[in-house]
Amino acid sequence: MDDAFRFIRACRREPVDRVPVWLMRQAGRYLPEYRELRKEHSIIEICHSPELAARVTLQPLERFDLDAAILFADILLPLEGFGIDFEFASGEGPVIANPIRSPEDIDALQGFDPERKLGYVGDAVREIREALAGRVPLIGFAAAPFTLASYMVEGGSSRRYLYVKSLMYTHPQAWERLMRVVREVTRDYLAAQIEAGAQAVQLFDSWAGCLSPVDYRDFVLPHSSWVLEGLNAYGVPRIHFGTDTATLLGAMKEAGGEVIGVDWRIPIDQARRVIGPDFAVQGNLDPAALFAPKPALAARVNEILSAADAMRGFIFNLGHGVWPETPPDAVQTVVETVHAFQTPSDRRAGA
Amino acid sequence: MDDAFRFIRACRREPVDRVPVWLMRQAGRYLPEYRELRKEHSIIEICHSPELAARVTLQPLERFDLDAAILFADILLPLEGFGIDFEFASGEGPVIANPIRSPEDIDALQGFDPERKLGYVGDAVREIREALAGRVPLIGFAAAPFTLASYMVEGGSSRRYLYVKSLMYTHPQAWERLMRVVREVTRDYLAAQIEAGAQAVQLFDSWAGCLSPVDYRDFVLPHSSWVLEGLNAYGVPRIHFGTDTATLLGAMKEAGGEVIGVDWRIPIDQARRVIGPDFAVQGNLDPAALFAPKPALAARVNEILSAADAMRGFIFNLGHGVWPETPPDAVQTVVETVHAFQTPSDRRAGA
Numbered sequence: 035m036d037d038a039f040r041f042i043r044a045c046r047r048e049p050v051d052r053v054p055v056w057l058m059r060q061a062g063r064y065l066p067e068y069r070e071l072r073k074e075h076s077i078i079e080i081c082h083s084p085e086l087a088a089r090v091t092l093q094p095l096e097r098f099d100l101d102a103a104i105l106f107a108d109i110l111l112p113l114e115g116f117g118i119d120f121e122f123a124s125g126e127g128p129v130i131a132n133p134i135r136s137p138e139d140i141d142a143l144q145g146f147d148p149e150r151k152l153g154y155v156g157d158a159v160r161e162i163r164e165a166l167a168g169r170v171p172l173i174g175f176a177a178a179p180f181t182l183a184s185y186m187v188e189g190g191s192s193r194r195y196l197y198v199k200s201l202m203y204t205h206p207q208a209w210e211r212l213m214r215v216v217r218e219v220t221r222d223y224l225a226a227q228i229e230a231g232a233q234a235v236q237l238f239d240s241w242a243g244c245l246s247p248v249d250y251r252d253f254v255l256p257h258s259s260w261v262l263e264g265l266n267a268y269g270v271p272r273i274h275f276g277t278d279t280a281t282l283l284g285a286m287k288e289a290g291g292e293v294i295g296v297d298w299r300i301p302i303d304q305a306r307r308v309i310g311p312d313f314a315v316q317g318n319l320d321p322a323a324l325f326a327p328k329p330a331l332a333a334r335v336n337e338i339l340s341a342a343d344a345m346r347g348f349i350f351n352l353g354h355g356v357w358p359e360t361p362p363d364a365v366q367t368v369v370e371t372v373h374a375f376q377t378p379s380d381r382r383a384g385a
Numbered sequence: 386m387d388d389a390f391r392f393i394r395a396c397r398r399e400p401v402d403r404v405p406v407w408l409m410r411q412a413g414r415y416l417p418e419y420r421e422l423r424k425e426h427s428i429i430e431i432c433h434s435p436e437l438a439a440r441v442t443l444q445p446l447e448r449f450d451l452d453a454a455i456l457f458a459d460i461l462l463p464l465e466g467f468g469i470d471f472e473f474a475s476g477e478g479p480v481i482a483n484p485i486r487s488p489e490d491i492d493a494l495q496g497f498d499p500e501r502k503l504g505y506v507g508d509a510v511r512e513i514r515e516a517l518a519g520r521v522p523l524i525g526f527a528a529a530p531f532t533l534a535s536y537m538v539e540g541g542s543s544r545r546y547l548y549v550k551s552l553m554y555t556h557p558q559a560w561e562r563l564m565r566v567v568r569e570v571t572r573d574y575l576a577a578q579i580e581a582g583a584q585a586v587q588l589f590d591s592w593a594g595c596l597s598p599v600d601y602r603d604f605v606l607p608h609s610s611w612v613l614e615g616l617n618a619y620g621v622p623r624i625h626f627g628t629d630t631a632t633l634l635g636a637m638k639e640a641g642g643e644v645i646g647v648d649w650r651i652p653i654d655q656a657r658r659v660i661g662p663d664f665a666v667q668g669n670l671d672p673a674a675l676f677a678p679k680p681a682l683a684a685r686v687n688e689i690l691s692a693a694d695a696m697r698g699f700i701f702n703l704g705h706g707v708w709p710e711t712p713p714d715a716v717q718t719v720v721e722t723v724h725a726f727q728t729p730s731d732r733r734a735g736a
Contacts, residue, residue: 191544193542193544194672194673194708195673196673196676196708196710199671199673199674199676200673200676200677203673203674203676203677203678203681204676204677204678243650245650246649246650246652246671247650247652248652248688249671278629278650280631280632280650281631281650281651281652281655298597299594299596299597299598299629299631299632300632301597301598301599301632304632320550320597320600321545322545322546322547322550322551322554323550323554325547325550325551325554325555326551326554326555327554327555330554337599357545357547359547
């Protein structure tokens with residue numbers, strides 16, 4: 035087997051020589067070399083420059099033996115194409131100046147061609163693929179329609195999702211129109227990444243966990259499904275991820291993807307039972323665990339690996355992105371511990 | 386049966402004439418008469434004045450046919466007893482000036498006698514009981530040890546719980562000491578409320594849902610259990626509530642209480658199956674649903690009632706507190722819809 039592609043093999047539920055591992059937000063704020071670059075360039079400047087985006091994407095791979103690269107980009111880049119202004123308030127996350135709040139705002143919204151307006155992302159993908167030279171596969175990504183629409187409506191991240199839920203409940207037809215515009219851009223954006231060379235894609239429905247299962251089915255599932263279905267013909271693995279989804283997993287797998295990503299709130303063995311044998315699973319260490327002392331951290335990684343039936347159809351990851359305050363040594367501990375893992379039967383066979 | 390006490394009967398899983406309903410934060414910010422009072426008095430002033438606290442507690446009962454009153458108090462009042470300063474930053478929730486961050490901070494922490502330092506809460510309970518004159522029962526409450534300790538460590542509400550999880554993982558023995566101090570105050574505080582006249586209590590573990598089930602069992606369950614067990618002899622119903630607890634319900638019922646409160650992320654029938662026949666269940670409408678048009682809101686209430694086997698061992702509530710922006714009319718719709726609910730067998734019997 036091609037060891038460099040154990041991540042892809044795991045997505046396809048083929049046997050692997052060792053458990054593949056990558057971490058959401060592995061490129062970024064917790065790395066001193068990234069923070070160094072940020073002194074010179076804003077996040078948006080890095081995203082807009084294929085050369086800088088490629089450099090940042092590769093930074094963690096120079097430190098750690100990761101099994102996949104993930105494109106450095108911001109999930110809100112499509113907002114530029116919609117003509118929605120946003121900026122990164124320091125320590126606050128993105129803030130949108132002119133959020134979408136009414137049916138009239140939605141009717142005024144125009145779709146766009148991501149290949150034309152976000153072409154720099156495709157350029158970054160090509161540049162990263164060239165730099166990787168087949169070392170590991172490259173994952174592209176986008177926000178799922180609900181998560182992107184939530185940002186557009188809330189104007190930033192939210193604890194309560196008051197505006198987006200009010201809109202859904204009060205103007206269900208306007209919500210449907212909004213989701214149809216957003217889903218088309220999302221599918222085309224992911225398709226463009228795949229055509230530029232992304233070897234897998236992850237659909238981040240990070241905020242879907244604020245919804246009841248009924249609301250997820252009514253207001254979200256058909257649109258995520260439409261995006262994932264629209265990428266089917268490319269044959270690349272699709273990871274469908276959300277946080278706080280313990281009660282949504284049945285609906286999420288129905289929406290599609292080869293791999294379902296889960297957070298730490300659900301024990302990994304329970305997640306695998308719920309998700310069933312037809313899907314690979316990715317997860318699910320609490321990003322907070324990287325603040326534990328090394329032996330406790332390694333023990334937590336091993337607990338997940340032991341419970342996960344990890345040698346087939348499993349990709350080790352966190353349950354959410356790496357936090358900016360994370361010590362890089364902890365990432366090293368995670369990667370080493372995952373790669374050192376052997377199942378009892380491996381050990382007996384001396385594998 | 387005593388109709389005024391259908392809430393207590395439901396807690397005890399006795400048959401009721403109609404489904405009892407109350408709403409977390411039913412007294413407070415969404416009511417114009419409360420906002421009027423707030424022009425003259427700060428939140429803390431209201432809490433400190435038994436007369437004002439009683440007046441605010443009763444405000445929603447003058448508008449709506451609710452089946453229980455809940456003491457108006459802030460879950461952070463015990464911080465005063467610990468000598469921890471906090472204030473309500475506008476629109477931000479409570480902010481603590483000197484959070485507990487290190488084992489040394491924990492060692493410096495002294496327990497206290499809630500009856501002496503929070504005696505005004507007992508006075509409020511007595512005043513409310515007198516004003517209620519047996520109309521409906523009064524619920525007392527406190528933050529669960531984890532939720533109170535989270536505030537103490539984080540310094541306010543949090544999305545990530547970085548500091549509290551780091552402390553737990555890095556200094557488990559200091560964490561244990563912190564929880565032992567906090568749990569003793571929590572038990573004594575609830576006991577004092579019961580002795581003053583509270584006819585039920587709710588333990589709010591609002592933030593426990595940020596934890597994996599393993600962490601909940603290791604770091605939280607024994608302390609919540611200690612509090613609940615310590616109130617056993619009073620014989621009043623104990624409601625054990627958290628949000629985001631779909632994967633924690635087994636452990637939460639093990640920790641104790643007669644009633645388990647759940648949020649909207651888990652379908653109510655699934656919650657009742659997981660929690661089993663030995664507990665009553667309280668929940669679980671999304672507070673966002675109160676922003677839906679009246680027919681959609683009523684339909685959502687009825688869906689929960691139909692799925693919940695609601696005529697025994699069920700208390701209708703939201704899955705979290707009423708939001709400040711909520712139209713009072715929506716609360717009226719919820720209460721009326723709950724009380725109008727009849728099961729198919731009730732209708733056939735002409736009940």
